[in-house]
Amino acid sequence: MDEIYHSLKNRIASALKQENINKSRKLALNSIRTKYLALIDQIPIKEINTRFRKIKQAAIQNLSQLIELATARLRENGCSVYYVTTPQDVFKILDTLINESLVVKCKTNTSKEIKLKGYLKARNIEVVETDLGDRIVQLSQTRPSHPLIPSLHVPKAQVARLFKIDKDPSQLTIEDIVEVAREGIRKLVLKANIGLSGANAIAAEDGLICLEENEGNQRLTTSLPRKHIVLAGIDKIVPTAEDALLIMKAAALGLAQRSGVYLSFISGPSKTADIDFQLTYGMHGPRELHVILIDNGRQQLIKNGYGELLYCANCGACVNCCPIYEQIGDAFGGDAFIGGRGLLYLSQTKDSKTAFQSGLNFCTGCQACTTVCPGSIQTYDLMLTVRSQAVKQNLILPIHQKIAESILQNQNPFQEPPSTRCKWLPKNLNSHSAKTDTLLFLGCMASYRVQSQVISTIQVLDSLDIPFTYLGTAEPCCGSVLRNIGLEAQFKKTQNYCQEKFLGFSEIITICPGCYSTFKTAYPDFLQDHNITVRHLIEVLPNYSNKFKQTNTKVTYHDPCHLGRHFNLYDPPRILFKKLNFQFQEMDYSKENARCCGAGAGVLSAFPNLANSIAKTRIGDALSTGAETLLTSCPFCAYSLSQIAKDIQVCSLQEFIAQCCLK
Known part of the structure; x- marks a missing residue:
């Protein structure tokens, strides 16, 4: 395990x-985010995403019937349709379909999943990527670094060298490179008789x-060659064309677009009946x-x-806002798919x-x-399940x-004795032992690392x-x-211990x-059975704003992920700021677009180097x-x-309130 941990670091x-x-x-990510934030006020994104999830949910639930229907209708339209279960089955079919030495291909994440590149190379078949980003990755012999912007990691000067452009770099424009790439790719498309999409x-x-x-290369690849081969996961099937249109609308939002430049609907091979x-x-x-x-x-x-996981639109929105991907790129993810979703998929396939060796424990659980996500995939909930499965196989970082043992x-x-938890409290603050129904739960981080937060609270x-008590060293x-790293059984022990301590209280105020x-999320039945309300301190303070002094200090606010995206507690601090004239x-x-602290x-x-970055x-x-x-509003x-x-x-x-606003 030490070796794996060292490799991950x-x-x-x-x-x-x-x-x-x-x-x-x-x-690039900041540019996409800025455009996305501008679209939020112009497009009903939440409504689109809600409809997207319903469509995908229904499609996955009825997948077997949809596969049968799609197969029948495509065959009625003149297509040859094959259902396969493994990559090897795909290759057997391609053995019979590809009888040429040149194939042109446009973007298909499924081809990466089944490792099509290796199969074609073994058959000495030249495959030409027609998407510019994929072509750059192909020529540079690197791996894609983003679902929709695969060549994000390759700088302009290197791209020019890849396309053999002999021109002073200082005089070279991106338009120059695109023109050269366009002509080169088009010549190869015109030469090819087989197109893959x-x-x-x-x-x-x-x-x-x-x-x-956006580029038009898919239309070239699917229209000009004599034979068009589609590689698609069965999860791409939805009931209607209207559903498909909404799927594409949602996918475009991943690049902060209202829509892709080209939308193509292909029902079969080209045909004519103009002679007799x-x-x-054809x-x-x-x-x-x-x-x-x-x-x-x-x-x-x-x-x-x-x-x-099959609700994914491959739009890239998840990695566009992922704090881990922002810092380390495709070092976070699996071979076929990048990011948290990629690791989850890898763990199951x-x-x-x-998955553990590919960064399963890099995720901070921020839920950005x-x-x-158009499909609102609950990535972190699934991540907790997979981590739990990993721990059962003794896959846990040293x-x-x-930490778990401590x-x-x-x-x-923190490997510190319980007796030191509150011993440092000043005597004038260490006197809350009177009987009260309100428990102030301080938490480990505040009690051992940022003790000034306990004092100020x-x-x-x-x-x-406000009458309250706290448990002190108990x-x-x-x-x-324990829960976040996948130690379910150990978490249950601490959960039971906490629940024993909570008996007799009607309210718990937390600062973490x-x-x-x-x-x-983990104690709801217990809390309901014993009529216990849990509130974060930020939910309490705005109700007492009239008891604080106002201040005109210039401040900004970081929304903690576990309060914001997990529970939508965005308004309370801002209400308080307004009332206190900050x-x-x-x-x-x-708010919901806030970056994580790491x-x-x-x-x-x-x-720590990743968290610090x-x-x-x-x-x-x-x-x-x-x-x-x-x-x-978070000690961490x-x-x-x-x-x-x-x-x-x-x-x-x-x-801040204790320093500046107490009367």
Whole structure:
């Protein structure tokens, strides 16, 4: 295990050192995000995504019937249709269909999944990628670094060399490169008799292959060669053409577009009946259209409870906002698919160990991907399940094992005795032992690492005359860390211990979003049975705004992922800021689009350089507002961000109130 851990750390370190590639990727992602934020006010994105999920959910539930219907309608339209279960089955069919030494191909993620490139190479068949990005990747002999912008990692000067453009780089424009690439690719397309494509969707009722693109290369590849072969996963099948159109609409949003430039609907081989009204196939378009519907574990994926992964539109929206991908690119993900979804898919189509070795524990659980995903794929919920499966195979990082042992032995992740949890509290604040129904749950991070948050919380609640008590050295760990790294059985032990401590209380106030999220999502039945309400401090403070002094300090605010995207608690802090007359400066990426701090789900402890790199980007967002102070409502976020911040003060909201707003 030490060897795997060392390899993962090297994987991150190597990716972080690629400064030019990282710079290009971040510029591209920021551009996409900016355009996406502008579209939010113009397009009903949430409504589109809701409809998308319903369509995909219904299609996956009725997949067997849709496969039969699509097969029948496509054959009625003159297509040859094949249903296959493995990549080897695909290759057997291609053995009979490809009898030429040149094939042109347009974007199809399924080809990467089945490793088509290796098969064609073994047969000495030249395959020419017609998508410009894929062609650049092909010529550079690298791997795609983004689902829709595969050559994101290849700089302009290198692209020019790949296309053998002999011109002074300082005088060379991107238009020059595109022109050369266009002419070269077109010549090869005109020469080829076989074109390979994927499908954005297949409309079963009408037997339609639906494609979306920007460059026009798909139309060339599917129209000019005499034979068109479609490689499509069975999950691409939806009931109607209207459904397919919405699928493509949602996919375009991944690149912050209203729609792709070209939408193509192909129902069969080209045909004409202009001579004696005799139907003849193969006029300007292909004479043959072969559709290969590929299972490759998808039906089993559905049976195993992972069918939600097939709601993916391959739009790239998830990685566009992923804090891990932003920092290390395709070092986060599997061979065929990048990012968290790629790792989940890898864990089910291959095994947990391969996913673990590819970065299963890189994910911070921020849920930014789910927020923008057209299918609202619950990536992190699935991630927890897969991590749990991995742990059962003894796949756990050494540092996480040590943390788990400390929690079970000491009720904190820091290898410190429970007796030290609150001993440091000033005597004037250590007197909340009176009987009350309200429990202030402090959490491990605040109690052991950012103790100023505990002190300020007590000061603020005392100033408001809110009666409460806390458990002191008897306070247990909430178990959030155990749950996040996949230790289900161990988490149950801490859960039971916490529940014993909570008996007799009607309200729990937390200052840690991790504790809050754990109680709300893992303890719901217990809380309901015992009529216990859980609130985060940020839900309490706005109700007492009239008891605080106003201040005109210029501040900005970081939305903790476990309060924001997990529970939509965006308004309470902003209501408080307005009532207290703060000069509040919103960051460009805020609320549901806020960047993560990088500390979650054991990433800070296991991969501090990755967490720090994420935090540095977030500090950059804060500095761009011109604020004097960066506020947040999470001990982990405050700790992580304060380690990086140099030109801006970072503190919790309650600390700021204790310093500036108490009367």
